[in-house]
Amino acid sequence: MKLYGSRTSPYVRKVRIVMIEKRIECDFMEENVWSTDTAVTQHNPLTKIPVLVLDDGMPLYDSRVVAEYLDGVTPVSRLIPDGGRERALVKRWEALGDGIADAGIALFLERKRDQTLQSKDWLARQRGKVDAGIAAAARELGDREYCQGLSVTLGDISLACALLWMEFRLPEVPWRADHPNLRKWIERLEAMPSFVDTTPPA
Ligand SMILES: N[C@@H](CCC(=O)N[C@@H](CS)C(=O)NCC(=O)O)C(=O)O
Known part of the structure; x- marks a missing residue:
């Protein structure tokens, strides 16, 4: 998996913290979302970070969708109650x-x-x-x-x-x-x- 984001965005930080808490490994692709040629546009038509690109190429956004997905990947450190x-x-x-x-x-x-x-x-x-x-x-x-x-x-x-x-x-x-x-x-x-x-x- 690849996470597109920046070190300053609060939404990206949220997702990175979720990954660390849940011990999920991922490549961090540091991107300036404001640059005209940012790669983020290829994965998110809204050109916003974070975007999590899954191993099969499916991009997930926004941070709430990504965080919820990650929480379901492993039972380690559940961060959202079941229902x-x-x-x-x-x-x-x-x-x-x-x-x-x-x-x-x-x-x-x-x-x-x-x-x-x-x-x-x-x-x-x-x-x-x-x-x-x-x-x-x-x-x-x-x-x-x-x-x-x-x-x-x-x-x-x-x-x-x-x-x-x-x-x-x-x-x-x-x-x-x-x-x-x-x-x-x-x-x-x-x-x-x-x-x-x-x-x-x-
Ligand atoms: N609701 C979105 C907000 C994402 C967002 O606004 N990210 C900012 C970076 S902090 C961004 O990519 N801004 C670029 C833009 O608005 O064009 C989420 O939770 O992921």
Whole structure:
């Protein structure tokens, strides 16, 4: 299998952490998705990363599809419960984490445009989603050790990748200082070898 991605994308990091936790071997094909001749387009018509190309050539995207596929490949370290409400709640945490990343990235990209082209309303709308998403995560986590259940799930991984991306690209969003429970929770996660090994380059 080949994983197309970058070291900075929160969605790619999520999938790489899933692979490490589940002890799945894969070639990492580092790609700049913004380059006009990126190989990603050959595998994903949307030109987005991550894409997992299976051994028979079938490309899987997006990160939620890839993570779910990988979780089913081996029973080692199950990250998504089998079914019912528990499964829906883990997927909901994943959606919240990915959604915070989506809004953060929209904000980051808008800010990179020429100042005369930037929309203040759009920036405020995306910042509102980031802040509301983080507040909901902090409220719902409460003083629990993990987002859902008694061990790390895909929900924790998605949320952690989004928040760590935020710290790296939008340091003005002070989620760690504002939410001591998220700080305590992330300190446990970021010490895991799978997080350490996927730290984005400085
Ligand atoms: N929902 C997608 C989001 C993927 C995504 O937006 N990836 C970014 C990199 S962080 C990308 O490829 N952007 C290129 C583009 O939007 O053209 C997923 O979970 O995989």
